Amino acid sequence: QVQLVQSGAEVKKPGASVRVSCKASGYTFSDHYVHWVRQAPGQGLEWMGIVDPLTGSTQFPPRFQDRVTLTRDPSTTTVYMELRSLTSEDTAVYYCAKTIEFRLSTAAFDFWGQGTLVTVSS
Amino acid sequence: SYDLIQPPSVSVPPGQTAIITCSGNKLSDKDVCWYQQRPGQSPVLVMYQNARRPSGIPERFSGSNSGNTATLTITGTQAMDEADYFCQAWDGSSGSVFGTGTKVTVL
Numbered sequence: 001q002v003q004l005v006q007s008g009a010e011v012k013k014p015g016a017s018v019r020v021s022c023k024a025s026g027y028t029f030s031d032h033y034v035h036w037v038r039q040a041p042g043q044g045l046e047w048m049g050i051v052d053p054l055t056g057s058t059q060f061p062p063r064f065q066d067r068v069t070l071t072r073d074p075s076t077t078t079v080y081m082e083l084r085s086l087t088s089e090d091t092a093v094y095y096c097a098k099t100i101e102f103r104l105s106t107a108a109f110d111f112w113g114q115g116t117l118v119t120v121s122s
Numbered sequence: 123s124y125d126l127i128q129p130p131s132v133s134v135p136p137g138q139t140a141i142i143t144c145s146g147n148k149l150s151d152k153d154v155c156w157y158q159q160r161p162g163q164s165p166v167l168v169m170y171q172n173a174r175r176p177s178g179i180p181e182r183f184s185g186s187n188s189g190n191t192a193t194l195t196i197t198g199t200q201a202m203d204e205a206d207y208f209c210q211a212w213d214g215s216s217g218s219v220f221g222t223g224t225k226v227t228v229l
Contacts, residue, residue: 035218037165037220044208044220044221044222044223045157045165045208045210045220045223046220047217047218047219047220049217050217050218059217060217061216061217095164095165097165100167100170100176106153106212106218107170108153108155108167108170108171108210109155109157109165109167109210110167110170110176112164112165112166113164114164115164
């Protein structure tokens with residue numbers, strides 16, 4: 001069965017960086033793009049970016065362009081999200097999610113990870 | 123940037139029909155999908171490509187998209203449908219965009 005299993009909760013100080021992993025299984029890793037989405041406490045969903053597991057190419061919205069790096073390791077079918085220069089406004093649950101359709105970056109997200117809580121506090 | 127606007131809340135008696143709207147400029151030019159999120163859980167895809175239900179999603183969920191508004195309809199709403207619902211679409215300039223979210227209360 002398809003699974004996306006994320007790394008555990010993190011507590012970081014302002015100015016630090018955080019890296020969250022997302023291990024995929026149960027499907028062909030290179031066939032489906034992986035997106036990252038975050039949700040601040042009590043708030044809505046915010047798209048952070050996308051990585052192509054086949055090529056490693058990425059795309060980000062402008063507000064995350066300079067602070068987020070997405071990488072992947074095909075040998076372990078794992079995707080990584082690094083967020084730098086953390087502030088308290090980055091406190092949120094971070095999700096990875098895969099696209100439903102074969103090799104279509106704009107497709108809907110049919111499986112999500114369990115979420116990783118990142119808390120930024122001095 | 124491209125914005126998707128949803129009503130903050132929708133209340134519906136059990137067994138009745140819940141209608142959740144999602145408004146955006148020329149939204150019918152885009153494919154819209156919908157996610158259900160229960161408290162403390164990850165979102166679940168309940169509709170994609172405007173009106174397609176993923177495997178395992180009950181038939182009481184249906185979708186449409188016309189003009190500037192996409193709609194998720196829950197017919198015969200059940201207590202288990204109480205959740206937050208988010209629409210989503212892809213915009214060429216903004217990338218993936220989520221709606222503001224709607225809390226559905228079954229009362």
